[in-house]
Amino acid sequence: MPARAAWIIVIATSVSLGSCSYQEVNDPVLEVPRRVDTEPSQSLEYDPTVPASPSALRKLTRQEYIESAVALFGDEVLVPPTSEPDFITGGLAAVGAGTTTYSPRGVESFEEAAYALAKQAVEDSGIRSRVVTCEPSSESDTECFGQIFRPFMRRAWRRPVTDAEVAKAVSLAGEAAAATDSVDMGIQFGLAFTLQSPYYLYRIELGDGEELGAYEIASRLSFFLWNTAPDELLLDAAETGALATYEGLRDHAERMLADPRARSGFRSFYHDYLQLAELDSLSKDPTIYKAYTSALGPSSAEETLQLLEYLTFDLDADFRALMTTTTTFVDPTLAAIYDIAAPTSTGFARVNLNPTGPRAGLLGHAGFLASHAHPTSTSVTLRGKAVRNILLCQEIPIPPVGVDTSIPEPSGTAPTMRDRVAEHLQDPSCTGCHLLTDPIGLALEKFDSIGRFRETDNGYEIDASGDLDTVEFDNARGLGQAIAAHPAFTKCMARTMMRYALGRLESDAEAESHIDTLEARFEQSGYRLQALALEIVLSPMFRQVGGVER
Amino acid sequence: MIITRRSMLRGLFAGGAVSLGLPTLEMFLNVNGDAFADGSSFPKRFVLWFWGNGVIPTKWTPETIGANWTPSEQLSALSDWTQDVSVITGFEVKVDNLKAHLSGPAGFFTGIDVKVQGDDSSFRAASLDQVIAQSIGGETVLRSLEVGIAPGVKGLSFNGVDSQNPPESDPVKLYQRLFGPTFTEPGEELKIDPKLALRRSVLSAVMDDANALRQRLGANDKQRLEQHLDAVRDIEARLLKLESAPPNFEGCTRPAEPVPDEYLTVDGRPPMPVRNAIMSDLISMAMACDLTRVVSVWHCDPVGDVLYPGATSGHHQLTHDEPGDQPQFNEIVKSIVSHFGTFVGSLKSVGEGDGTLLDNSVVLGCSDCGLARTHQIDEYPILVAGRGGGRLKTGLHVRSDVKDSASKVPLTVMQALGMPVTEYGQDGTHVSSGLSELEA
Numbered sequence: 001m002p003a004r005a006a007w008i009i010v011i012a013t014s015v016s017l018g019s020c021s022y023q024e025v026n027d028p029v030l031e032v033p034r035r036v037d038t039e040p041s042q043s044l045e046y047d048p049t050v051p052a053s054p055s056a057l058r059k060l061t062r063q064e065y066i067e068s069a070v071a072l073f074g075d076e077v078l079v080p081p082t083s084e085p086d087f088i089t090g091g092l093a094a095v096g097a098g099t100t101t102y103s104p105r106g107v108e109s110f111e112e113a114a115y116a117l118a119k120q121a122v123e124d125s126g127i128r129s130r131v132v133t134c135e136p137s138s139e140s141d142t143e144c145f146g147q148i149f150r151p152f153m154r155r156a157w158r159r160p161v162t163d164a165e166v167a168k169a170v171s172l173a174g175e176a177a178a179a180t181d182s183v184d185m186g187i188q189f190g191l192a193f194t195l196q197s198p199y200y201l202y203r204i205e206l207g208d209g210e211e212l213g214a215y216e217i218a219s220r221l222s223f224f225l226w227n228t229a230p231d232e233l234l235l236d237a238a239e240t241g242a243l244a245t246y247e248g249l250r251d252h253a254e255r256m257l258a259d260p261r262a263r264s265g266f267r268s269f270y271h272d273y274l275q276l277a278e279l280d281s282l283s284k285d286p287t288i289y290k291a292y293t294s295a296l297g298p299s300s301a302e303e304t305l306q307l308l309e310y311l312t313f314d315l316d317a318d319f320r321a322l323m324t325t326t327t328t329f330v331d332p333t334l335a336a337i338y339d340i341a342a343p344t345s346t347g348f349a350r351v352n353l354n355p356t357g358p359r360a361g362l363l364g365h366a367g368f369l370a371s372h373a374h375p376t377s378t379s380v381t382l383r384g385k386a387v388r389n390i391l392l393c394q395e396i397p398i399p400p401v402g403v404d405t406s407i408p409e410p411s412g413t414a415p416t417m418r419d420r421v422a423e424h425l426q427d428p429s430c431t432g433c434h435l436l437t438d439p440i441g442l443a444l445e446k447f448d449s450i451g452r453f454r455e456t457d458n459g460y461e462i463d464a465s466g467d468l469d470t471v472e473f474d475n476a477r478g479l480g481q482a483i484a485a486h487p488a489f490t491k492c493m494a495r496t497m498m499r500y501a502l503g504r505l506e507s508d509a510e511a512e513s514h515i516d517t518l519e520a521r522f523e524q525s526g527y528r529l530q531a532l533a534l535e536i537v538l539s540p541m542f543r544q545v546g547g548v549e550r
Numbered sequence: 551m552i553i554t555r556r557s558m559l560r561g562l563f564a565g566g567a568v569s570l571g572l573p574t575l576e577m578f579l580n581v582n583g584d585a586f587a588d589g590s591s592f593p594k595r596f597v598l599w600f601w602g603n604g605v606i607p608t609k610w611t612p613e614t615i616g617a618n619w620t621p622s623e624q625l626s627a628l629s630d631w632t633q634d635v636s637v638i639t640g641f642e643v644k645v646d647n648l649k650a651h652l653s654g655p656a657g658f659f660t661g662i663d664v665k666v667q668g669d670d671s672s673f674r675a676a677s678l679d680q681v682i683a684q685s686i687g688g689e690t691v692l693r694s695l696e697v698g699i700a701p702g703v704k705g706l707s708f709n710g711v712d713s714q715n716p717p718e719s720d721p722v723k724l725y726q727r728l729f730g731p732t733f734t735e736p737g738e739e740l741k742i743d744p745k746l747a748l749r750r751s752v753l754s755a756v757m758d759d760a761n762a763l764r765q766r767l768g769a770n771d772k773q774r775l776e777q778h779l780d781a782v783r784d785i786e787a788r789l790l791k792l793e794s795a796p797p798n799f800e801g802c803t804r805p806a807e808p809v810p811d812e813y814l815t816v817d818g819r820p821p822m823p824v825r826n827a828i829m830s831d832l833i834s835m836a837m838a839c840d841l842t843r844v845v846s847v848w849h850c851d852p853v854g855d856v857l858y859p860g861a862t863s864g865h866h867q868l869t870h871d872e873p874g875d876q877p878q879f880n881e882i883v884k885s886i887v888s889h890f891g892t893f894v895g896s897l898k899s900v901g902e903g904d905g906t907l908l909d910n911s912v913v914l915g916c917s918d919c920g921l922a923r924t925h926q927i928d929e930y931p932i933l934v935a936g937r938g939g940g941r942l943k944t945g946l947h948v949r950s951d952v953k954d955s956a957s958k959v960p961l962t963v964m965q966a967l968g969m970p971v972t973e974y975g976q977d978g979t980h981v982s983s984g985l986s987e988l989e990a
Contacts, residue, residue, distance in 0.1 A: 057771040085704070085716045089670050096670075101713035101774045105696065107781035111749070168755055176748045193752045196782075198760045198775060206766055281702050283818045285857060292818075375818060375857050375864045395668050401650045401925045405870045548768025 044520050047513045052210070052544035056098035058203035058503045061086050063268050064097075067228035068200075069117055072155055073127045080116040083109035090505045091390065091496065092272050098503040102201070114195035118188040132187060139177035139186060145170040149190050157199040158222075158229055159215040160239070169193050203503070207545035214238035217543055221253065224501040225533060226261040227268035246538065253537040257530050263309055266529070269500050270308045273493075274362075274390060276301040278371045285376045289450045291337055296450060299333040300367030306348055307365075312529045319493060319527045323361040323391075323484040324477075326353040337366050337452055358446060358453055361480040362391075366451030373449040380421055380441025387440045391483055393492035396433050403429065416457045418442050439466040443479040490527055494519040497529075501536050514541050592799075592902050594686060594939045594967050595837045595911040598659075598679045599893060600706065601849040601886045602651065603869050604922030607929040609880060611639045612947045619947035624880065627888030631935070633945040634894055634908065636988060638932035638959055640950035644978035650925040651852035651918045655706050658916060658930065658956055661975030665711060673708040678914075678960050680709055683844040685969045691732075691791050692842040693784060697724060697833060699826050699889070700856050701815060705848035713777055717848045721808035721828045728836045729804055736798040736839075746789045753786040801900040801907060802839035805831060819857045826889040830896040838900045838907055847893065849886060852918040858882050869922035879922065890915050894935045911936035912963050930956045934988065938966035941990055948987045957981040962988050 060068060062084070069079045084106025086093035102110075121131045131152060134144040149169040153161040169190040177186025194200060203223060205216040212220065218238040222230035230238075234252060242248035256262055271277065282297030306329035311317045329350050335342035338359065343349035353359050362368050372386040373379050388394040399405065407420045414420050421442070424434040445462045448454055455461060464475040468482040483489050495515050499505060506515055518535060525531030536542055609623040619637060621629045628635055645657035649666045656664035659677040676684070683694035696707045698719030707715040718724045734740050757779055767775060796802070813825045826849070833845050850856050855864025861878050863871060868879040893913070900907035913935040920929035937944055942962075961974040962984030973982040 054768065057767065057774060083716060083718070087712075087714065090668065099712050101709065102778045102781065103709070103713070103715050104693070104781035104784055105716055105718075107778060108785055111753070111782075111785055115749075165759070168759065172748075172752055172755055175751060176745075179744055179748055189748055189752060192749075193755055196752065196756050198756070198763055198778065201778075202775075204763070204766075206771075283815070283855075283857065286817045374867050375855055376862055376867075389669065398649060398666065398669075401647045401653070404924055406873065406923070407871060409871075409873055548771070550768055550772075 043517055044524065046517050046540050048540075050509045050513045050540075051507075052540070052546040053504065053507045053510060054548040055205050055207060055212075055502070055545040056504055058094075058205065059084070059097040059100065059102055060201055060203065061093050061097050061272075063227060063271070064203075064223060067226075067264070067268075068156075069195075071228040071231070072131075072152070073117065073121060074130055076124060076126050077117065077120055080113045081109075082106065082113050086277065088275070090499060091275070091393075092499055093277070094272055094500045094503050095505060097203075110201060111196055114192040115188065117195060118191035121191055122184045122187050131191070136177070136183040136186065139174055139181075139183060141183070142170050142174065145173045145186065145190060148187060149173070149194070152191065153194050154235065155229065155232070156194045157197065158203075158219045158235070159199075205503075205545075206548075209547040210544065212543050212545060214241065214243050217243045217249070220501070220542065221249075221256065221537060224265070224537070225253065225256045226259070226265040228261065228265070249543075250534070250538060253534050257533065262530075263313055266312055266533075267305050267309060269497065270305055271301070272500060273496050274304060274368070275371070276304060276367065279367050282370055283375055284370065284450050288376055289448065289452075291452060292450050293333065295333045296337070296366060296370065299331050300365060300370060300451070302331070302348060303329050303334055304362065304365050304367050306350075307362075310350065316528055316530060319529050319532075320484040320490065321361075323363065323480040323489070326355050326357070326360045327351070328353060328365070334366060337450060339453065358476060360477045361484075363387075363444060363476050363480045363483075364447070364451075369444060369447045369451035370449060376449065378417065378441070378445060378447070378449050380417060380438045380445065381434065382441070383444050384437030384440035387483065388436055391492060392486060392488040393495055394436070394488065396436055399433070400429070410458045415460045416462060417445050418463055440468060440479065442466055443473065444476050446476060490522060491515070491519045493529075494522050494532060497532055498536055498539075498541060501533075501542060506541075510541060514539065591939060592910045593689075593840060593843050595843045595907070596679070596682045596686065596845070596963070596967055597833070597893075597897075597911060597913040597936075598677075598707075598846040599849065599890060599913055599915040599933075600655070600847065601890075601915075601917050602852040602854045603850070603866050604917045604919035604925070605883050605931045606876060606880060606922070607639075607920050607926075607931070610883070610931055611929070611949070612637055615947050615949050617946055619945075624883045625887055627884055627891050631891050631894055634898065634935050635891075636934045636942075636944055636946040636948060638934060638948050638985070639929065640953065641930050641932065641956040641959070642928040642953040643930050643956045644975075645927070646978075647925070647927050652706075654918045654925075654927040654930060655852070655916075657927070657975075657979050658960065659706065660708070661957060661960075661979045672712045672714070673706070674711050675708070676710050677706060677708045677846075678963075679707050679844055679846040680715070682964060682967060682969070685964075686967055687842065687844045690840055690842050691788050692836075694844040694846070695728075695833070695836060695842045696846050696848070697829055698848045699822065699829055700848075700850040700854060701820050701825075703848045703851050703854070705846065705851070707846045707848075709777060710773075713774075715846075717846070719848075721813055721825065721832065722810060724829065724832055725805070725807050728832060728841055729807075732792050733804065733839075733841075734796050735804045736796055736802050740795050742793050746793055750786050750789050753782050753789075757782055797840045799838055799840060799902065801902050802835070805835045808832075819859055822856065822858070822885065823889065823892075827892055827896075830889075830893040833893075834896040834900050834907060837897075837911070838902070849889060858885065876923075890933060897936070905937075908935065909937045910939050912938040912942065912966055914959065914963055928953050932956065932959055934959070934963070937990070938963075939968075941966035941968075942988050943990050946987060948985060955979060955981050958983065958985045961985075965989075 066079045069077055087096035087100040089096040089099045121127050132148055134147040136144040146166050150166050172193050173186035173190035176189035177183045203219055205212055205220045215238045218230040218234045222234055237243050237252055279297040279301040284292040286292045311321055329348045331348045332342040343351055372382040385396050388396055408414060421438050424430040443464045443466050446454055446464050471482040473479050473482050521535045522532045605624055612619040612622045614620045619632055643654045643657040645653050645663040647653040649664050652664040652671055656673050660673050660675040662674045665672045665674050687693035696705055696715045696717040698717035701719050703717055703719050705717040760779055808828045813821055813828060836842055853866045855866045857864055865882055872879050897908040897911055898906045902910055915933035917931050920926045957975040957979045958981050961981055964971045965984055975981055
């Protein structure tokens, strides 16, 4: 395929990593230790012999459904709640969207939501001015209906629409207008048809067996960087062929990264990556945790998102600072948990925590500490498992059935959690997995189940020292530094962001080659997340697709 | 034999599209509308009632066998219902038990062990509620209804691999879906919304429109899209049903709308008895009004950590970490069993012909394991209520001392519902005879 060969050559000769302007990181709190691995860097060039993988039909995630509607109708639209939950596969809802099937209940709610959205389009004057671009003179004013639907359908379906497709919407509109004696009702039915179509409810990025089509690239790019449907500029670029060249794709990706919508797009990725949806249903026992309120879940998710947004866009910083920085964002709810003066009476503000205090980076965030804990106690296993699974992409085998997993109650001889879990760490049938998780969790024991700092457990001083894969540390801060320096941490980020962009797991061949190359390029960029996103867009995995079994 | 949803739908549309629009049931009712003209059969209903995190078998199993069983410690709340509920003990789900909390229900509800990939899991086939819905759910407004009792429950109702049905655990939303603007109470004038027909035209266009897409898809995606389009077709059929008069069942009245203040979670502890009572009444009325004939109730999820009043830890955590006789966990099981009793009582309170809604129903209750502490799936806890329109005996304690296959129960249930099935499960779970003790 000549076109494809040309593409590979362009990549191979383009060692430069784009032209983002990188802001110097001069925040003194951002200290990241050196990597501890001594492996030689992987090749910076993608191996062209790795076969491309097929791409799956992607359901819209809950957030994508909402943001797509906002892109179509404008900020003032009220997107009705729908009943299709996100399902997690490979750690991500973005991947689950490519493997699971819409439920009948979800489809039912999309039908209702389509009419609720269409109604606003004719009744809200602001939305109407954007969508209803022509006023039909009668129910048979097919030309005017067509003028409304053609651009709307192009935006909604993220591709040009055929005359027959427009005619179908026009015909439904005419039928509805005649039956109800209202051209507005006709418009609503035409719009509602568009919003129930599989062309709207799926991201169709299937390619031709080798590469994505230009509009499919626009869709993948837009949902990846902005978490919403492509804008007119991007669709136009697909139409003119601009996205088919390396430079064109790079220019658009850079334009999009510089756009405020990228902040919202990256927030969506971070939300998925760190499984922050768990915090929506956070529940703690307030009789034990006096500082707990139902605001903690949403506030703590926002803290993590704001810090990541700040590191990514305001500082364009080394991503590993996520684990070590004492800069964070708090509202009064979190300030109370962190025992600091609230910087504002409402909403969030950036604060610098005590640079030598116990709390630093993600491991000090109430959200991380609380969501990987029980309602009435901490859990060294859940916290350790979260670090292994989410941050290091390491799989912990599922617990065996038929094992009594209870840990002994606190006693005179075993007062602290460390004493109590010591049994797990001695029983050979438990150590295999619990040695991977529990020492990590024990390092976080000075934070209770809602993330408040404590020195003691049951009146006994907590020992938070340990080691992570032979790197020793004294406390949670030291663990954060050990994770930041762990070779699996940055590779895990590269792999996870790639999975998010593609909505699928990588093949074994891709895992062993392309992901390593991506990580090497990530390293070369100074581990900057915008650069990683750009690398992903320009990688062969982003646009090449293999054939599927029919 | 399993009837697939699609083949059934094809049958309906090829052979009987018109009959769908008629008030089918009313045609066959006697002049009073209180029973069918032949005096016999009200529709049969099926309810799957599931709770997570197992039991303590030594406190669960009644001491006496057969009729008039004496409630055990954990079944004490059923003392008023011993004539209505059968307890099935000593049976085993015959799968490898690879995944704690999921192998049991997967084996019991599908006959096949669960698919596990890292932290992700799915049933490999449609769950029992959906298999039954495909057979007996086609005539009602909703083919099946999935309800959660604990807030945010995810349930285990599957249409097939990686295709799960989310339960509704918000009572007001459930009320609106069942008894909102689309509901017509028997005796009320049927107001046909002219938009219903237009919405059907749109759904039809959506299905036509997908043809071009179908051509581009691989086998797996094609299957996913077909299931989506099946759901679209279901909505179309549902809207058509809303244009005909509802069946005139004597027990059907519009229930009161739930009041959120009554069931909201306080201090991290959801008021489970209240939530259960509200949902039970909405479900029994949905069946009394023939809005649906198949319901799955997901009381709490496997590994769910609901905080009960007075409990020092969440439900699941207590099953593992509470020492000794596990008094707190024991109380939770007793309370869940009382919720099952409340549900059975709700069905029994609705009159239907000479009997009650319960007489025309089969309620299958079970959990995800026997002994919770170690996730055993022998001593699988099973409860059966309702006479299935006369096909089932009730009020028995049936015990297997030889770890008989739990698959016998779903087979008996499906046969009692009139399904033409002669076997259930495959490989280790396969059985070709049911539980004769229960068969009337």
